[in-house]
Structure formats: structure tokens, C-alpha cells
Amino acid sequence: MKKQLVVIGNGMVGHHFAEQWMASEMAADYELHVFAEENQRAYDRVHLSEYFEKQSSAHLQLGDDGFYTLPGIHLHLNEAVIALDREAKSVTTAQRQYSYDTLVFATGSYPFVPPIDGRELDHCWVYRTLQDLDAIRASAQGATRGVVVGGGLLGLEAANALRMLGLEAHVVEFAPRLMPVQLDSDAGSLLRAKIEDLGVKVHTEKATRKIIPGDEQRLRMCFADETYLETDLIVFSAGIRPQDQLAREAGLQLGERGGIAVDQHCRTSDPSIYAIGECAVWNNQQYGLVAPGYTMARVAAAHMIGNVGTTFTGADMSTKLKLLGVDVGSIGDAHGATPGALNYRYSNEIEGVYRRLVVSADGSKLLGAILVGDNSYYDTLLQYALNGIALPEHPESLILPDSSGMSSPSLGASALPYEATLCSCHNVTKGDICEAMNDGAVSLSDIKSMTKAATGCGGCAAMVKTVFESELEARGVQVDKSICEHFSHTRQELFHLVKVEGIQTFDELIERHGQGGGCEICKPAVASILASVWNEHVHEAKHLPLQDTNDTFMANMQKNGTYSVVPRIPGGEITPKMLIKIGEVGEKYNLYTKITGGQRIDLFGATLDELPLIWEELIAAGFETGHAYGKSLRTVKSCIGDTWCRYGVQDSMSMAIRLENRYKGMRSPHKVKMAVSGCTRECAEAQSKDIGVIATENGWNLYVCGNGGMKPRHADLFATDLDDETLIRYIDRVLMFYVYTADRLQRTSVWLENLQGGLKYLKEVVIDDSLGLAEELETRMQHIVDTYQCEWKTAINDSEKRKRFRSYVNASEPRKARIQLIEERGQLIPARMITEEEVA
Amino acid sequence: MNAASTASLQWQNVCHRKDLVPHSGIAVMLGKEPVAVFWLPGHDTELYAIGHTDPFSGSEVLAHGILCESQGIWSVASPLYKQHFRLDTGRCIEAPEVGVDVWAVRVEQDWVQIGNILIG
Numbered sequence: 001m002k003k004q005l006v007v008i009g010n011g012m013v014g015h016h017f018a019e020q021w022m023a024s025e026m027a028a029d030y031e032l033h034v035f036a037e038e039n040q041r042a043y044d045r046v047h048l049s050e051y052f053e054k055q056s057s058a059h060l061q062l063g064d065d066g067f068y069t070l071p072g073i074h075l076h077l078n079e080a081v082i083a084l085d086r087e088a089k090s091v092t093t094a095q096r097q098y099s100y101d102t103l104v105f106a107t108g109s110y111p112f113v114p115p116i117d118g119r120e121l122d123h124c125w126v127y128r129t130l131q132d133l134d135a136i137r138a139s140a141q142g143a144t145r146g147v148v149v150g151g152g153l154l155g156l157e158a159a160n161a162l163r164m165l166g167l168e169a170h171v172v173e174f175a176p177r178l179m180p181v182q183l184d185s186d187a188g189s190l191l192r193a194k195i196e197d198l199g200v201k202v203h204t205e206k207a208t209r210k211i212i213p214g215d216e217q218r219l220r221m222c223f224a225d226e227t228y229l230e231t232d233l234i235v236f237s238a239g240i241r242p243q244d245q246l247a248r249e250a251g252l253q254l255g256e257r258g259g260i261a262v263d264q265h266c267r268t269s270d271p272s273i274y275a276i277g278e279c280a281v282w283n284n285q286q287y288g289l290v291a292p293g294y295t296m297a298r299v300a301a302a303h304m305i306g307n308v309g310t311t312f313t314g315a316d317m318s319t320k321l322k323l324l325g326v327d328v329g330s331i332g333d334a335h336g337a338t339p340g341a342l343n344y345r346y347s348n349e350i351e352g353v354y355r356r357l358v359v360s361a362d363g364s365k366l367l368g369a370i371l372v373g374d375n376s377y378y379d380t381l382l383q384y385a386l387n388g389i390a391l392p393e394h395p396e397s398l399i400l401p402d403s404s405g406m407s408s409p410s411l412g413a414s415a416l417p418y419e420a421t422l423c424s425c426h427n428v429t430k431g432d433i434c435e436a437m438n439d440g441a442v443s444l445s446d447i448k449s450m451t452k453a454a455t456g457c458g459g460c461a462a463m464v465k466t467v468f469e470s471e472l473e474a475r476g477v478q479v480d481k482s483i484c485e486h487f488s489h490t491r492q493e494l495f496h497l498v499k500v501e502g503i504q505t506f507d508e509l510i511e512r513h514g515q516g517g518g519c520e521i522c523k524p525a526v527a528s529i530l531a532s533v534w535n536e537h538v539h540e541a542k543h544l545p546l547q548d549t550n551d552t553f554m555a556n557m558q559k560n561g562t563y564s565v566v567p568r569i570p571g572g573e574i575t576p577k578m579l580i581k582i583g584e585v586g587e588k589y590n591l592y593t594k595i596t597g598g599q600r601i602d603l604f605g606a607t608l609d610e611l612p613l614i615w616e617e618l619i620a621a622g623f624e625t626g627h628a629y630g631k632s633l634r635t636v637k638s639c640i641g642d643t644w645c646r647y648g649v650q651d652s653m654s655m656a657i658r659l660e661n662r663y664k665g666m667r668s669p670h671k672v673k674m675a676v677s678g679c680t681r682e683c684a685e686a687q688s689k690d691i692g693v694i695a696t697e698n699g700w701n702l703y704v705c706g707n708g709g710m711k712p713r714h715a716d717l718f719a720t721d722l723d724d725e726t727l728i729r730y731i732d733r734v735l736m737f738y739v740y741t742a743d744r745l746q747r748t749s750v751w752l753e754n755l756q757g758g759l760k761y762l763k764e765v766v767i768d769d770s771l772g773l774a775e776e777l778e779t780r781m782q783h784i785v786d787t788y789q790c791e792w793k794t795a796i797n798d799s800e801k802r803k804r805f806r807s808y809v810n811a812s813e814p815r816k817a818r819i820q821l822i823e824e825r826g827q828l829i830p831a832r833m834i835t836e837e838e839v840a
Numbered sequence: 841m842n843a844a845s846t847a848s849l850q851w852q853n854v855c856h857r858k859d860l861v862p863h864s865g866i867a868v869m870l871g872k873e874p875v876a877v878f879w880l881p882g883h884d885t886e887l888y889a890i891g892h893t894d895p896f897s898g899s900e901v902l903a904h905g906i907l908c909e910s911q912g913i914w915s916v917a918s919p920l921y922k923q924h925f926r927l928d929t930g931r932c933i934e935a936p937e938v939g940v941d942v943w944a945v946r947v948e949q950d951w952v953q954i955g956n957i958l959i960g
Contacts, residue, residue: 325907485910517909520917524906547862549904549919552864557919561899807900811869818900 002072005030005304006091006100008081008246013277013293014106015042015062020301022070031074031100033098035091037080038129041068044292049157051133052164053717054687055680060130084250086270102304105247105260105275105299107266109240109288114149116298118211123218123233127158140165143232145217149208151178155237156323159200162235163324166697170201170229172221174238177204182319183329184346187372190354194326194373203229242279242286255281264311265303266296274300287315291424298427316386316424320371320378322760329371329378332385338367344396351511355399356586358379364390369399380461387420409672414470422467423460428453433467437475444468450647462756484521487514491669491744495529504534505542524548525744528631531667532739535781535787537794550629553805554791555611560819560830563611564604565591566628567618568664571638571656571676572599581621589614592827598635598673600626605821605828610809615792625792631745635658635671637685641678641695650695652678655724659693663735665788666781669742669751672735673707687715690748691731696720697747700727704734704762705752713749716759719767729778733766736777841894849955853880857950864904865916865954867892870943870954876903877945877952878916878927888927889954894918895932902940 005021007014017036021027036042043060050239051057068075076093083092090099111126114121125213126132126150140146146162148155151173162169171178177188177196192202207224214220217230243257253261253269259281266274266282277293278286287293292315302310314691318331338341340361344735347354353373359366366384371377377399383389384398392398418431427453436450447468448454454461482488489497494509503509506526510518518526525544530536534819536543538551550556555563582601586593591614592604606614615625628634638656642648656676663672675686692703698721706715719730742751755761762769795801803809820831842941854868860879869876874892892900904917908924915924915933924933930942944955 177918488873516911517907519908519910520906520922541862545907547858548906549901552904557901557904559897559899559920561894561897561901561920713908803859806863808867808869808874 003030003101004097004099005032005102005104007032007034007104007106008091009106009108009243009277009279010034010038010042010075010077010652011108011277012042012045012062012290013297014104015106016294017104017106017276017297017301018073019063020298021304022067022073024301024305026305027072030072030101033076033100034068034074035076035079035081035093037078038131039078040130041075041127041536043130045128048130048133049161049164052137052161055682056715057130057140059714081246084246086250087272089272095140098802101272103273104295104300105273105279106277107243107246107279109278109286110243111236111475112239113236114208114238116208116211119218119236121211121213121219121245124211125233125235127154127161127235127237133161133419136161136233137165143167143218145170145231146233146235147221147229147231148235148237150236150238151175151182151202151204152237153179153319153321153323154240154241156195158235158237159195160324163198163200167232168199168201170203170231171195172203172206172208172229174207175204178202179328179330182328182334183370183372184335184356186345187328187354187370190347190349190352190372191323191326191328194352195324197308198324200324240278240286240288242281244279247275247279255284255286257284259280259284259286262312264313265308266300266312267303268629274304276300282312284316285314287317287318289315289317291315292317294425295427297788318382318385320375321381322375327371327373327375329369329375329381331369331371331378331382332366333368333372336368341367344399346396346399346401348401357395357399357765359391359395363395366391366395379460383416383420383463387417389415389417414474416467423451424461425460426455428464430467433464434471437468437471474664484519486510486516486518486522489513491525491529491746492741494526495532495740498526498529498533504530506530506546507542518546520548521744524551524631526665528669528744532784535665537668537789537791539791539795539798539804544804551610553611554625554629554795555606556629558604558830562605562607562819562830564602564628565597565606565611565618566602566626567623568598568626568660569600569635570660570664571636572654573638573653573657578621578623581618581623585614585617588617590828592829596635599637600635600799602628605819605830607819608805612796612802612805612840616796619790619793619796624790629669631670632665632667633660633663633674635673636663637673637675637689639676639678639683641676645678647681648678648695649697650678650700652676652684652693652695655693655700655727656684658724659691659728659731662785663731664793666735666739666784668735668739670745670747672748685734688712689715691715691734693727701722702727702730705748707747707749709747711749712714716752718759718763730766733774733777734762734783736781737762737765737773740777794830847869847931851946851953851955853951855952857947859943860952863907863951865905865907868905870955873941874900875943875954876916877954878903878907879893880907880914883914887930887945888914889911889943889945890916890925890927890930891942893937893940894920894923895940896921897922919947 030545042062063270079093081091081093090097111128125136146167147170148158149172161167177185178191209222209224212220214230218232220228220230222228244258244260247260255261260268260275260279262275262280262282266276268275276296296312299310299312320329327668336358341358358368361605369381399531416430420430434450436447441447441450454464470736527543555565586603589610594602596602636656636659638652641652672690674691675684675689677684677686678695687703688706688708689818692715694701700722701720702718703715704718738748821828822831859869862881865876865878875889876892878888881918894901901919905919908915908917914927917924930940932938941958945957946953
């Protein structure tokens with residue numbers, strides 16, 4: 001019989017251990033049993049508040065779906081271990097008893113609730129699990145105000161969650177400032193000012209004495225200073241305590257302040273039992289961050305397979321995070337507790353940034369740092385602190401803004417030592433990255449899949465990218481961003497040249513900035529750029545040879561050389577009369593007819609000759625081209641909204657139709673899809689679209705840069721509760737900025753992922769107008785809207801343009817006679833290849 | 841086009857010069873054979889005629905592909921699966937064992953004419 005390995009707990013650390021274990025050679029000799037108290041498998045607790053933001057937990061799940069179905073692994077959900085018998089080496093759950101050879105505690109921690117009278121009342125919650133969040137959400141129904149007890153890191157996360165539920169959020173903190181562990185008083189007050197600007201009310205130096213039923217609201221919190229605050233719900237987030245109950249009962253040795261004591265191999269006082277993560281204490285210290293937990297998981301797994309060289313001897317507790325949209329960073333000895341430590345401080349109340357450096361007495365080493373308002377300094381500072389790199393001559397230059405006239409010597413990737421840890425979640429050093437490159441990694445995604453760097457919390461992504469690129473350069477690899485052999489420019493650069501130099505044609509562009517005759521890569525790319533900038537008809541003689549056949553003939557070529565036709569049906573709304581017309585046209589030309597995923601109708605099997613005839617009839621009936629052939633707006637999918645639906649809170653139909661009519665015809669680097677949902681049930685699946693709009697009681701939430709397809713991506717929440725006009729303005733700007741800066745054939749999702757600064761940067765450009773581009777972007781979009789023409793309408797009214805639609809210019813023989821079709825389910829579909837013999 | 845070297849050919853009118861589309865292609869029927877005719881105004885060789893049927897899909901689509909130049913060699917990219925066919929030899933650049941027919945082609949008194957003998 002195989003040996004039994006039991007893991008209690010399926011949180012982030014327990015999961016990480018299971019992954020490490022299953023990847024080891026020893027895994028084959030064991031059955032691994034993982035017991036989870038919760039009813040779902042491991043998820044990302046660090047980003048818990050995204051559960052409200054994205055309204056689902058799917059993206060929080062850790063690991064592949066198939067992981068817990070691997071042979072040799074058994075995940076027991078909803079099955080808490082209630083007893084441990086160390087002598088018999090067995091654990092007991094409500095269901096049965098399991099024996100073990102080796103046992104791992106990964107029970108995590110539980111939220112500390114201060115012993116306040118009334119803390120057991122209804123509507124008092126903690127913030128740790130998805131179930132907690134479900135309870136908070138239910139409790140927020142009909143509530144207007146919520147209070148978080150605790151102004152630490154988790155407390156502020158919880159306040160953000162309350163805000164996302166539409167509550168007026170309050171934070172009550174016992175200490176004189178927010179995040180007392182990580183921040184000093186200047187940083188704490190700046191953070192306070194910033195989050196109060198966001199509408200969160202902060203009360204410091206408040207000790208809650210008791211909680212009683214309220215007069216105006218559900219609850220009243222009475223403070224030690226005789227004041228009180230009424231609220232509808234309370235979330236306790238006053239710290240965490242190691243979940244050591246079971247270990248305590250089993251007589252394992254504990255730390256001075258609780259927690260399961262472990263040695264440098266994460267082994268407890270019982271040699272066949274290990275403890276990892278927040279339930280464990282090393283040297284009486286608990287590590288409440290995920291990265292040290294992961295390290296413990298690796299150390300324990302390594303020790304079990306006989307590797308005693310890997311040890312855990314404490315961890316760096318530096319943190320970088322965004323709280324309520326505010327950057328906060330704390331590195332090493334942030335408070336300057338080291339004897340003789342000296343400080344540099346930069347404080348800018350106008351821009352709302354604060355930075356503090358703590359350096360050694362001789363000024364040579366960085367001991368710690370505090371950042372508020374701008375975390376772009378974090379990576380460099382962390383490397384100085386972790387690797388003991390000698391500080392530059394003027395250390396203050398590391399925290400002064402560029403405008404000070406001193407160039408900030410950001411620590412180049414080449415200056416980092418080989419052993420510098422870049423990714424602390426997966427313990428990846430610069431050396432590991434170089435090694436992966438020696439083993440053939442040629443792209444950032446290779447690096448990620450080979451080393452797992454930047455796949456944990458993601459905080460190191462920018463640093464990993466920089467190291468990778470600088471290594472490439474050091475190896476003499478030119479990072480070639482040319483679009484093709486004819487232009488040594490990126491699409492973005494070409495776009496810029498066209499706009500700035502007022503270039504109108506491909507010939508002009510290639511003459512000035514390229515070489516040779518062009519190809520199927522650069523021609524359509526330039527055509528798209530010219531269309532985005534000047535918006536002329538694709539059939540202008542100078543543009544025609546640049547287009548893909550789909551654009552040339554304004555239809556989608558199918559595998560047998562025939563085309564399909566998609567009329568525009570904005571928002572999927574169509575009158576019975578128009579519907580009948582489509583049916584008539586389909587019947588007349590014997591077209592295969594199908595409803596598309598974008599709420600419109602595709603008619604297949606038309607020959608070139610037939611296209612203008614078909615469109616003549618469709619246009620006469622009031623249809624317009626659907627641009628299904630173009631790199632442009634496809635559809636705006638919509639649910640019926642509050643016009644019919646009893647749940648709808650806004651008129652999603654009207655908004656969808658408005659958006660579709662506004663952006664139809666816009667040429668972009670790739671296709672663009674949108675959707676509008678009339679309530680949070682999200683029937684239009686807006687979060688899988690490039691632009692997604694979801695109605696709220698107060699307006700619209702805007703999501704950007706999602707897509708389905710080969711690599712699906714959920715859209716990111718971009719702005720909330722917008723009125724109609726602001727919504728349109730933001731979409732104008734996002735789309736035009738995408739058109740300006742994306743690569744050829746780059747969907748918005750990939751564009752955003754490659755955009756330096758990501759979502760935050762996009763918000764700055766679009767919402768805060770940080771580049772001063774907003775007006776130009778809107779004007780450019782308005783130009784496209786104003787110059788819209790139905791390309792098919794223009795084409796059928798122009799005899800020269802119509803001449804293009806001849807299957808053979810010298811034969812009246814209709815092309816259709818040469819295409820073999822067979823009938824299937826009452827419609828015609830392509831038969832197979834036609835050979836020369838059959839035609840002759 | 842050098843008329844002397846092609847004097848022995850018989851020429852057939854396939855379309856008017858005005859039917860040509862600069863820097864692009866059109867399809868004509870040469871008897872029962874669909875042929876793609878490409879026009880590159882201003883180049884040493886301005887006219888090319890190759891088979892219209894894409895050998896990879898068996899569909900008549902090559903005249904609708906985009907014209908491409910690489911190191912002086914002109915080809916057309918099939919609109920279906922994007923293989924390149926040389927305009928001068930008909931060979932597929934990605935798979936030289938595959939190719940399409942090539943005909944002599946010229947303009948004579950505003951008529952586009954195709955020779956009756958395959959040249960490639």
C-alpha cells in the first residue's frame with residue numbers, strides 16, 4: 001500500500017504545497033489527501049475584493065481545473081479535520097478516519113474579533129473567505145452604511161469591498177493612524193486624506209466599547225470616548241491569529257503567542273508533522289503574507305523528499321499594494337528601528353505622494369522605505385534593500401521626482417546580482433531567468449511558464465520584463481519590432497508618421513519611410529491606419545490594392561471562395577418586416593442562413609456577382625453593412641433591459657443601439673466587440689467584450705479589454721456609475737487610444753496587457769487626461785462618426801466600383817454554376833474540392 | 841513585354857485594358873480555364889497571368905489576393921490560407937513542389953491578351 005500524506009487546509013499555501021509535492025518524484029509513492037473546510041477549492045485570498053468587482057470567483061481559483069483530479073491526489077471539500085491522534089497517526093473528520101504517514105498543517109489563520117460586547121449581534125461579520133463575502137453582500141441589502149473595525153491592510157481592503165457594494169464605508173482604527181505596522185505618521189495621514197477623498201470616512205484613536213441595536217440604523221457602536229456611530233453592518237478586520245486549535249489539542253508545541261512552532265525545515269515538535277503558512281510560527285514570529293507561506297511550502301516539501309539544504313529562516317515582509325486605488329509600499333525596516341538609522345523624506349502634498357528612505361548609519365545601505373501615492377519606485381528600492389547593494393552618492397535621488405534636475409538612477413537590471421530574488425512568490429532569481437534563457441526561452445511567456453516568475457501576485461511583472469529585455473540586449477539579441485521587411489517601424493510608429501506628416505497613401509508612406517513593394521502584412525495594416533486617420537472609402541483606387549479580399553469585396557470569403565453577407569442589426573433589435581426581408585433575400589439567392597453569436601444573421605454562399613444585387617435589396621429595405629469583414633466594430637450585444645425585463649435597471653437596448661451606431665465603421669487594429677447589460681445579472685456577457693457596459697442603479701459601469709476566443713480574458717472594471725455622456729466620452733477615448741497605440745492585429749486584451757503601466761495607466765490617460773490627449777482622441781473619434789458612410793451603399797451607386805464585383809471580367813457565366821453544393825438540413829453547403837476534370 | 845520572343849504564340853483577347861486594376865488582380869476565363877491577371881504599373885514587367893484556382897483549397901480565389909514583394913520577387917498571397925505564389929513562375933514559395941500555371945500576357949491595342957501556351 002502507498003504511504004499516506006495528509007494536508008489539512010486548502011488555502012493558498014496548502015495549495016502551493018500540493019503543487020510542489022505533485023511535481024516531485026516522491027509523489028508517486030504516496031496518496032495525497034487534502035482536507036478543505038470550505039466548500040470550494042483553493043482561491044486567491046489576496047485579491048478577495050475582486051469577487052465583488054468582477055462579480056464572480058472563477059478568476060480567483062488557483063491552479064488548473066484538472067489538478068485535483070490527478071492520480072494520487074484526493075481533495076476532500078467541505079470536510080474539516082476535527083481530531084488528530086498522533087499516537088495512532090490518524091486524523092478524523094465528520095465522515096471518517098484517515099491514517100497518515102506524514103501530516104502537514106496548512107490551516108492558515110482566523111480573523112481576530114476583539115472581545116467587544118455585542119460582537120455576536122446580527123450583521124457583524126469577518127472578512128476572510130468567499131462565504132464571508134457572500135454573507136456581507138446579503139447583509140448589505142437594504143443597508144446604507146458599513147463600518148470596518150481595523151485600519152490595517154486587510155481592513156482597508158474590506159472597506160473597499162463595502163464601497164463596491166454601494167455602502168457608505170467607515171473605518172474605525174484604534175491606533176492614531178492607518179496601517180500602523182507599515183506606515184509612519186506622515187504616510188498614514190496622507191493615505192487617510194487620499195481615501196477620505198474617495199468617500200471613505202476614517203476614525204482613528206477610537207476604541208469600541210460595545211455594540212447595541214441602533215436607533216436610525218441597525219447597530220450602534222459606542223466608543224470609549226463616549227461618542228457613537230450608527231451603522232447597518234460591521235466587518236471586523238482587526239488582525240489575524242494562527243489557526244492552531246487542533247495542534248494545541250494534540251499537544252504540539254506552540255509559539256509564545258500561539259501558532260504551531262516549527263524549525264527551519266517547517267517541522268513541528270512531532271517529526272512526522274509539518275506546519276506551513278499563517279498557522280506556523282518560526283522563532284515566535286507569524287508571517288501573514290503569501291510569499292513567506294509559499295517559501296514554507298517549498299521548504300517542507302523539499303525536506304520530505306530528503307533535501308535538507310533548503311531552509312526557512314524568516315522572510316522579508318516588504319509589501320506593495322494598491323488600497324482603494326492608492327499605491328502603498330513598505331520595505332524592510334520602514335520605521336528606522338535599526339540603531340543609528342538615518343532618514344531621507346520627500347513629501348509632496350499637492351500631488352499626494354510621500355516617500356521615505358531609511359539608510360544605515362554610514363549611509364551606504366538601504367534598510368527600509370515607505371511609499372504612498374506612487375509605487376513605481378518600489379521595485380528598485382526593494383532590490384537595494386534585499387541585496388544590500390551600495391547606495392548611489394546621493395541616495396535622495398532615489399525618491400526625488402525627475403523634475404528635481406537630478407536624474408534618478410533607477411537600478412538597471414544589469415546592476416542586479418545574479419542571486420537577486422525578483423519573484424518572491426515563486427522564489428525566482430535573476431539567475432533563474434538567465435538560466436531559462438540559456439535553455440531556450442525567447443519570450444516573456446516562455447520565461448513565465450518555465451520559471452513561474454510573475455505568476456503569483458504579479459507584483460514583479462514589470463521587473464521580470466525589464467530583466468528579460470536587458471538580458472536579451474546583453475546577449476546581442478536585437479528586439480526587432482518591425483512590422484515586416486518593408487517597414488522597420490511598429491504599427492504605432494507608422495500611425496504616428498501618417499498622422500503627423502499627413503500621409504494619405506501607401507505609396508507615399510513606403511516611399512518616405514519604407515522600402516520595396518509591400519506585402520500582405522504591411523498593406524492591410526497601413527490601409528487600416530489610413531482608414532482610422534482619414535476614414536476614406538476602402539474602394540478609393542489608392543486604397544483598393546491594400547485590402548484583404550474581405551475588405552475589398554466587403555464580405556467574408558469562405559473556404560470555397562464564395563462570400564458571406566452580414567447586415568447590421570444594431571443591438572440585435574429587428575422588426576418583423578426587416579426579418580422577413582432577410583428571409584426573402586436568403587431564399588432568392590439560395591443562401592445558407594445562420595444566426596451568429598453577435599445577435600445578427602449571416603448569409604453564406606454568395607458569389608461576387610451576387611453581392612451587389614443582394615445589397616441592393618437589403619439597402620432598399622433599410623439595412624446597412626455590418627462590417628463583419630473588417631477590423632472594426634462588429635456588434636454591440638444587448639439584453640432587453642428595463643424596457644421589458646423585470647430586473648432591468650437601465651435601458652440597455654437604447655444604449656447598445658446608440659453605441660453601435662456611433663462606432664460602426666471605425667477601423668481599428670483588430671475587430672472590436674461590445675455588449676451592454678441592463679443589470680448586474682449580465683445576460684449580455686459584457687465582461688467578455690472589448691468594451692462592456694453594465695447598468696447600475698446610478699448609471700453604467702464600464703469594463704474594458706475583455707475577449708472570448710482562443711485565450712479568453714475577463715474585462716477589467718474601468719469606471720463606475722457613469723452617466724450616458726461620460727460613458728460615451730470614456731469609450732471614445734479608450735478606443736481611439738487603442739487605435740493610436742496598438743500593434744497590428746492586437747486585440748484590446750493583449751494591448752492592455754502589454755501597455756506599460758497597464759490598467760492604471762489607461763485610467764490616467766482616459767480619466768485623468770494625463771497625456772493631455774483626451775480632446776484630440778474625442779475629436780478624432782467624432783471625425784470618424786461624422787464621416788461615416790455605409791460602404792455598400794456607396795459602392796452599389798457607383799458603376800465603376802460595381803465593376804469590381806465580376807467573378808470573371810470576360811464571361812457572363814455565373815460563377816455559381818462552377819461551385820458544387822450539397823443539401824444538408826434543408827440548406828446548401830459546400831460539397832468538396834472541384835477538380836479540373838469535373839469542370840471540363 | 842518583348843514581342844519578338846513570343847511571336848510564335850497565338851494570342852487571345854481576354855478583356856479590355858480598362859478592366860485591369862492597378863496593383864491588384866482580376867479573374868478572366870480563358871476558354872474553360874479561370875486565370876488571374878495582375879497589373880503592376882511602373883514595374884519592369886507590368887503584367888502577369890497565373891491560374892486563378894488556389895491548389896491548396898481548390899477554390900478560385902488567387903486573383904483576389906494581395907500582391908507582395910520580397911527581395912524583388914513578386915507574388916500573390918492566397919486570401920484563404922496565405923501561401924505565396926510567384927507571379928513569374930507560379931511556384932508556391934512556402935511549398936515549391938506546389939504551383940499554378942503561368943501564361944504569357946500582353947496588352948495589344950487596349951486589349952489584354954493571353955498566349956495559348958503555358959510558359960511556367
